[in-house]
Amino acid sequence: xxxxxxxxxxxxxxxxxxxxxxxxxxxxxxxxxxxxxxxxxxxxxxxxxxxxxxxxxxxxxxxxxxxxxxxxxxxxxxxxxxxxxxxxxxxxxxxxxxxxxxxxxxxxxxxxxxxxxxxxxxxxxxxxxxxxxxxxxxxxxxxxxxxxxxxxxxxxxxxxxxxxxxxxxxxxxxxxxxxxxxxxxxxxxxxxxxxxxxxxxxxxxxxxxxxxxxxxxxxxxxxxxxxxxxxxxxxxxxxxxxxxxxxxxxxxxxxxxxxxxxxxxxxxxxxxxxxxxxxxxxxxxxxxxxxxxxxxxxxxxxxxxxxxxxxxxxxxxxxxxxxxxxx
Amino acid sequence: xxxxxxxxxxxxxxxxxxxxxxxxxxxxxxxxxxxxxxxxxxxxxxxxxxxxxxxxxxxxxxxxxxxxxxxxxxxxxxxxxxxxxxxxxxxxxxxxxxxxxxxxxxxxxxxxxxxxxxxxxxxxxxxxxxxxxxxxxxxxxxxxxxxxxxxxxxxxxxxxxxxxxxxxxxxxxxxxxxxxxxxxxxxxxxxxxxxxxxxxxxxxxxxxxxxxxxxxxxxxxxxxxxxxxxxxxxxxxxxxxxxxxxxxxxxxxxxxxxxxxxxxxxxxxxxxxxxxxxxxxxxxxxxxxxxxxxxxxxxxxxxxxxxxxxxxxxxxxxxxxxxxxxxxxxxxxxxxx
Numbered sequence: 001x002x003x004x005x006x007x008x009x010x011x012x013x014x015x016x017x018x019x020x021x022x023x024x025x026x027x028x029x030x031x032x033x034x035x036x037x038x039x040x041x042x043x044x045x046x047x048x049x050x051x052x053x054x055x056x057x058x059x060x061x062x063x064x065x066x067x068x069x070x071x072x073x074x075x076x077x078x079x080x081x082x083x084x085x086x087x088x089x090x091x092x093x094x095x096x097x098x099x100x101x102x103x104x105x106x107x108x109x110x111x112x113x114x115x116x117x118x119x120x121x122x123x124x125x126x127x128x129x130x131x132x133x134x135x136x137x138x139x140x141x142x143x144x145x146x147x148x149x150x151x152x153x154x155x156x157x158x159x160x161x162x163x164x165x166x167x168x169x170x171x172x173x174x175x176x177x178x179x180x181x182x183x184x185x186x187x188x189x190x191x192x193x194x195x196x197x198x199x200x201x202x203x204x205x206x207x208x209x210x211x212x213x214x215x216x217x218x219x220x221x222x223x224x225x226x227x228x229x230x231x232x233x234x235x236x237x238x239x240x241x242x243x244x245x246x247x248x249x250x251x252x253x254x255x256x257x258x259x260x261x262x263x264x265x266x267x268x269x270x271x272x273x274x275x276x277x278x279x280x281x282x283x284x285x286x287x288x289x290x291x292x293x294x295x296x297x298x299x300x301x302x303x304x305x306x307x308x309x310x311x312x313x314x315x316x317x318x319x320x321x322x323x324x325x326x327x
Numbered sequence: 328x329x330x331x332x333x334x335x336x337x338x339x340x341x342x343x344x345x346x347x348x349x350x351x352x353x354x355x356x357x358x359x360x361x362x363x364x365x366x367x368x369x370x371x372x373x374x375x376x377x378x379x380x381x382x383x384x385x386x387x388x389x390x391x392x393x394x395x396x397x398x399x400x401x402x403x404x405x406x407x408x409x410x411x412x413x414x415x416x417x418x419x420x421x422x423x424x425x426x427x428x429x430x431x432x433x434x435x436x437x438x439x440x441x442x443x444x445x446x447x448x449x450x451x452x453x454x455x456x457x458x459x460x461x462x463x464x465x466x467x468x469x470x471x472x473x474x475x476x477x478x479x480x481x482x483x484x485x486x487x488x489x490x491x492x493x494x495x496x497x498x499x500x501x502x503x504x505x506x507x508x509x510x511x512x513x514x515x516x517x518x519x520x521x522x523x524x525x526x527x528x529x530x531x532x533x534x535x536x537x538x539x540x541x542x543x544x545x546x547x548x549x550x551x552x553x554x555x556x557x558x559x560x561x562x563x564x565x566x567x568x569x570x571x572x573x574x575x576x577x578x579x580x581x582x583x584x585x586x587x588x589x590x591x592x593x594x595x596x597x598x599x600x601x602x603x604x605x606x607x608x609x610x611x612x613x614x615x616x617x618x619x620x621x622x623x624x625x626x627x628x629x630x631x632x633x634x635x636x637x638x639x640x641x642x643x644x645x646x647x648x649x650x651x652x653x654x655x656x657x658x659x660x661x662x663x664x
Contacts, residue, residue, distance in 0.1 A: 025462065049462050050462075052493075054489070055485075055488060055489065055492060057485035057488065057489060059451055059481065059482040059485055060451045060454065060482060060485030060486050060488070060489045061489075062451065063449075063450070063451020063452045063454055063455050063482065063485075063486065064451060064452075064454055064455035064458050064489065065455060066451075066452045066455055067451070067452040067453055067454060067455020067456035067457070067458060067459055067469075068455045068456070068458050068459035068462065069455075069459075070434060070452075070455075070456065070459070071389065071455075071456045071459030071460060071463065071465075072459060072463055073459050073462060073463065090445060090448060090482075091448075091451055091452075091482070094445055094448065095445075095448060095449070095452060099432070100649065100650070100651075100652065101425055101649055101650050102422060102425055102426040102430035102432060103422050103425070103426060103430070103432035103434070103440070103649075104420075104421070104422035104423035104424070104425040104426065104432070104649055105423075105425070105648060105649025105650075106422065106432060106434070106435055107432065107434050107435060108652045110652075140650065140659065142651070162652070162653060163652035163653065164651050164652045164653065190653075191655050191658075238658070239655040239658045240658075242657070277664075
């Protein structure tokens with residue numbers, strides 16, 4: 001199969017979807033020029049009424065997304081920078097996510113929020129380095145974080161076709177990664193995890209770019225130490241596929257969670273709590289978490305590296321759980 | 328009298344004004360008696376704004392209401408019973424008890440909703456509705472209501488800029504009742520002339536007497552013509568007054584932000600009194616006709632209260648339904664074992 005980059009897969013999914021369904025429109029800042037690459041070429045194909053550049057007005061833009069959705073369109077809204085979600089929080093949660101519930105389940109809000117380049121990029125410090133998905137999950141919003149090109153295409157199509165708001169985070173550290181991607185348009189259902197590598201000794205729950213970290217470590221430890229690591233990628237953080245997780249931990253009994261968002265009240269803690277409450281009898285050791293420290297991402301390289309999850313931390317956690325002295 | 332306002336229409340307008348007033352009074356009374364949970368924000372005294380505007384637009388134009396926009400339901404023939412049932416938290420409420428007083432949503436049925444616990448929070452949304460209308464080539468327009476307090480919200484300014492930048496078919500209607508809870512408009516607003524706000528964003532702002540339903544109707548009619556023909560947004564500032572407190576609990580708070588004399592001065596201009604007076608004086612209809620409308624409304628109110636009282640409460644488990652358009656097993660999670 002052909003290999004394309006993650007970002008190309010995203011752009012292809014969006015382009016195809018706009019061809020298939022003329023209700024799909026794109027809104028964002030600098031989306032006509034496509035600063036982020038997600039909307040590349042769309043303006044020339046679909047024109048000004050379907051590819052709309054917004055002034056820097058995130059609250060207004062999200063409101064316009066909700067409004068055009070309830071009047072019959074299916075907007076895809078690009079956040080140029082991950083922290084723009086904070087600017088628009090009221091419209092994102094109190095309005096777009098909740099309107100359907102307030103209405104007694106009567107109206108639908110088919111909006112997709114794309115956050116290309118989420119997470120730390122190396123030296124962009126405290127405001128541009130966030131992965132603010134735990135906030136959205138707390139607000140009840142569906143959240144998708146594809147870890148590879150193939151998932152990115154299929155999950156984005158599902159998100160656009162979904163009749164609820166869905167936030168799709170595209171981690172900055174995987175945007176340039178190549179992978180096998182079918183040419184035809186396809187969907188990957190929301191709420192279905194994938195075992196990215198099978199193993200029998202320990203389960204690593206990994207999200208976004210941490211999936212690649214986990215796969216690399218898993219291969220290394222299997223080859224060098226004979227430790228069989230299973231890598232579980234939830235792909236959708238809400239709805240979360242707990243059945244697939246249960247199967248994996250029933251087999252291994254040991255779990256490390258690696259996630260690139262702050263630890264407190266974060267997604268990593270959420271998964272640990274779920275295991276503690278529902279699958280306590282399946283585990284043989286305490287759950288280990290590798291997440292971000294509870295500080296903004298600092299600028300200087302050693303400081304940045306210190307607060308983020310990485311291979312070394314994951315490797316050490318696995319050794320600890322496996323009772324190896326090299327921990 | 329405006330040429331479109333024939334006798335039938337004039338009486339209809341009176342019915343809408345009176346029904347809204349009686350509905351609001353009934354709600355306050357039922358709240359005091361413990362039938363309705365939570366605070367209430369009636370628009371007593373402000374009915375003419377909504378009635379005037381909604382009569383001047385088409386029935387399929389989109390409306391985003393403020394929390395004092397109860398009159399819109401009367402104009403769009405919403406059965407008061409389903410609103411009351413919603414406020415009673417009952418199954419037959421327009422949103423099955425999920426939204427309550429501050430989240431009436433009749434978008435599918437009547438193209439209108441109210442989502443205003445967040446002050447002016449739906450202004451960006453209805454700007455988006457206008458964008459949707461324009462992009463889809465619809466002839467419908469979007470009309471969004473908010474107060475003088477809402478004028479200071481950042482997202483209102485973003486929306487006004489967007490509306491002009493994209494030349495959207497939207498009318499921003501400010502129900503200027505002079506007080507954002509207790510804060511005077513003169514204190515909170517940087518400009519003396521409130522229409523300057525629209526001017527700053529490059530479009531027309533019109534001030535109108537918000538106690539005079541005919542004037543509001545006329546101004547809106549003229550505005551709709553322009554907006555529907557693609558000339559971009561318009562901002563109507565309707566100067567009005569609420570005869571009651573900001574919310575029902577205010578009467579026990581002993582606040583002093585306005586004087587009794589001021590309230591009484593505005594009460595003299597009560598549209599529920601001045602409109603029928605005008606109709607009788609101008610010979611458009613007789614006092615008996617006004618009285619018979621009132622009787623009809625009283626009957627409607629009694630029926631609505633009966634309906635709300637006799638409707639069933641929802642089953643508690645319904646609390647977890649209606650969150651997502653797609654259902655997933657075990658989601659939303661319950662929060663306990």
